[in-house]
Amino acid sequence: MLEIQLQGIPASPGIAMGPVLCFNNKEPEREQSSISKEDVSAEVARVEDALKKSEHELQKIKRTAMQRLGVAGSMIFEAQVMMLLDPSLLHAITQTIESQLLDAESAVTKEFARMETPLLTAKDSLLRERAGDIVDLRQRVIRNLQHEHILSRFEGEAVIVAEKLSPADAVVLSKSHVLAFVMDGGGLTSHAVILARSLNIPAVIGVRSASVSSEHGSYIIVDGDAGSVVINPSEETKKLYNEKLNRMRIFSERLSSIASLPATTFDNRHITLAANLDRETEIPIARRAGAEGIGLVRSETMLLHRSDIPGEQEQYVYYKTLAERMHPHWVTIRVFDIGADKIIAAFPEQEQNPALGNRGIRLLLENENIFIPQMRAIIRASLHRNVRILLPMVSSLEEVWQVRETSECVKRELRAEGELFDEHIPIGVMIEVPSAALIARDLANEADFLSIGTNDLTQYTLAVDRTNENTANLYEEFHPAVIRLIKEIIDAGHREEAIVSVCGELAGNPLATVLLVGLGVDELSVATPRLLPVKNAIRNLAMSDAERVARAVLTLHTASDVRAFLNNWRSEHEARMPTDVE
Numbered sequence: 001m002l003e004i005q006l007q008g009i010p011a012s013p014g015i016a017m018g019p020v021l022c023f024n025n026k027e028p029e030r031e032q033s034s035i036s037k038e039d040v041s042a043e044v045a046r047v048e049d050a051l052k053k054s055e056h057e058l059q060k061i062k063r064t065a066m067q068r069l070g071v072a073g074s075m076i077f078e079a080q081v082m083m084l085l086d087p088s089l090l091h092a093i094t095q096t097i098e099s100q101l102l103d104a105e106s107a108v109t110k111e112f113a114r115m116e117t118p119l120l121t122a123k124d125s126l127l128r129e130r131a132g133d134i135v136d137l138r139q140r141v142i143r144n145l146q147h148e149h150i151l152s153r154f155e156g157e158a159v160i161v162a163e164k165l166s167p168a169d170a171v172v173l174s175k176s177h178v179l180a181f182v183m184d185g186g187g188l189t190s191h192a193v194i195l196a197r198s199l200n201i202p203a204v205i206g207v208r209s210a211s212v213s214s215e216h217g218s219y220i221i222v223d224g225d226a227g228s229v230v231i232n233p234s235e236e237t238k239k240l241y242n243e244k245l246n247r248m249r250i251f252s253e254r255l256s257s258i259a260s261l262p263a264t265t266f267d268n269r270h271i272t273l274a275a276n277l278d279r280e281t282e283i284p285i286a287r288r289a290g291a292e293g294i295g296l297v298r299s300e301t302m303l304l305h306r307s308d309i310p311g312e313q314e315q316y317v318y319y320k321t322l323a324e325r326m327h328p329h330w331v332t333i334r335v336f337d338i339g340a341d342k343i344i345a346a347f348p349e350q351e352q353n354p355a356l357g358n359r360g361i362r363l364l365l366e367n368e369n370i371f372i373p374q375m376r377a378i379i380r381a382s383l384h385r386n387v388r389i390l391l392p393m394v395s396s397l398e399e400v401w402q403v404r405e406t407s408e409c410v411k412r413e414l415r416a417e418g419e420l421f422d423e424h425i426p427i428g429v430m431i432e433v434p435s436a437a438l439i440a441r442d443l444a445n446e447a448d449f450l451s452i453g454t455n456d457l458t459q460y461t462l463a464v465d466r467t468n469e470n471t472a473n474l475y476e477e478f479h480p481a482v483i484r485l486i487k488e489i490i491d492a493g494h495r496e497e498a499i500v501s502v503c504g505e506l507a508g509n510p511l512a513t514v515l516l517v518g519l520g521v522d523e524l525s526v527a528t529p530r531l532l533p534v535k536n537a538i539r540n541l542a543m544s545d546a547e548r549v550a551r552a553v554l555t556l557h558t559a560s561d562v563r564a565f566l567n568n569w570r571s572e573h574e575a576r577m578p579t580d581v582e
Helices: 037-085 087-100 104-120 125-145 167-173 191-198 235-258 280-288 312-326 360-366 368-380 397-416 434-438 440-446 454-462 480-495 510-519 528-539 543-553 559-576
Strands: 004-007 009-012 015-022 157-162 177-183 203-205 219-223 228-231 272-277 293-298 330-334 387-391 427-431 449-452 499-502 523-527
Touching: 009 191, 015 177, 015 235, 037 087, 037 104, 037 125, 037 167, 037 191, 087 104, 104 125, 125 167, 157 219, 167 191, 177 191, 177 219, 191 203, 203 219, 219 235, 235 528, 272 280, 272 528, 280 312, 280 528, 293 312, 293 523, 312 330, 312 368, 360 368, 360 397, 368 387, 368 397, 387 397, 397 427, 397 440, 427 434, 427 440, 434 440, 434 454, 434 480, 440 449, 440 480, 449 480, 454 480, 480 499, 480 510, 480 559, 510 528, 510 543, 510 559, 523 528, 543 559
Parallel strands: 015 157, 157 177, 177 203, 272 293, 272 523, 293 330, 330 387, 387 427, 427 449, 449 499, 499 523
Antiparallel strands: 004 228, 009 203, 015 219, 219 228
């Protein structure tokens, strides 16, 4: 059989090879069906039974997710359970059956369509992806109405190839030996992709013809780092990937030997290496890898899949726990970064252009009922003097001044209440939009530290939505414009004696380590799986070499030139230098 090479979007890192399992979770098409008045009670009873069965299934999936992913991962299914238990859902379906004399399947389809349509037709790609969660729930209820089941377990090991996967599919299938996921569609922020990353399962999305080109049982190679898929690979291709996979395994095993060593260059330049945190369960992993703190706590994960905002006390307990478990290292809590690609139930309103709308710090400053309780919770949790506050999506000095004023008001209140806290709790600014980059020196003068969020900085600088599969190939973190902006931000911060960190995905790319160190960054905050690879890259650098690389890169004109230069330098450097990990 001929080798077929396909390119998609890398969604979850790693390489996997094995047999294909073609997964079909599509709902069979059926026409709307009418009933007589005498059948109404029976159809309502069918709906009640299907909702109960669906809720029971989701409770089981939720427990599995809790065991494998912690509370944050299980909340996806908690939201679906709450929707099924909402009396208004059954009431609406029952009314449709009674008033329009439709059978159970037609009434369920009609009611869920009412919820899906606003999301499916939204301009924002993330909102469209969230519609998939409602579609998944509808399909589950329909399957239970018809007593149908889809694949949930399989023998042996397999690469799952599908048009799409729901989060429930990802969790249920992961109980068997899943090697990788390949999807025709999907987005980087879809729940299935997020779960794949959390489960450490390689995944490639946006491989438009994967499900058509694959046959059940055929051999496939999935490269979640490069976003490539090879169906029916030749023996030569298999050998190349086996060699690459073997090198990766050896490298991963030996990385553990440097966990307790500092992130210091050959010539004693220390780079603070911290972890990005989505959930508390990642702290032991971060500490084992030698993280020197948490450079980014995404506090908005507390808001996902719930209809309310957690109160001050609930937040305080969470932040205090993080601070105590990481002490004496810093814990940097980013205040709720809501809006654009972070949609929560408490703010369901849609905007014409969410990415340029009311999001981040501007949304919080307009909603003091949310912002002040969070500031109180964070400041109360700062008793051990290892908590920092980070402000997302800052675009002007006025926003920092307003936050400072709010902070002082909160401190006065807490003093009056007899609360103890860090009187000098640091407040930092995220540099994510070009306006902030251009006034970075002014912001550094007002803030205690700067943190460069390269994900948003890249997409706003290049006018590219990285979650849109039609433009994702244009998202280029090594674009010269982005690199030059990073250099200007670092220099501006240092002129005001502010610490400058990088917390976006670029920070976790070992290819970029030499460049970022050479540009003068003080801290790198990365996803926990990237801590040891980045530490290894730092420990095998000389500051003088890194500065030479940075100077050379700043003269280049295209992203491909930058990547080629860094790859060539790494190859030459590894050939001539002894490393901690070989």
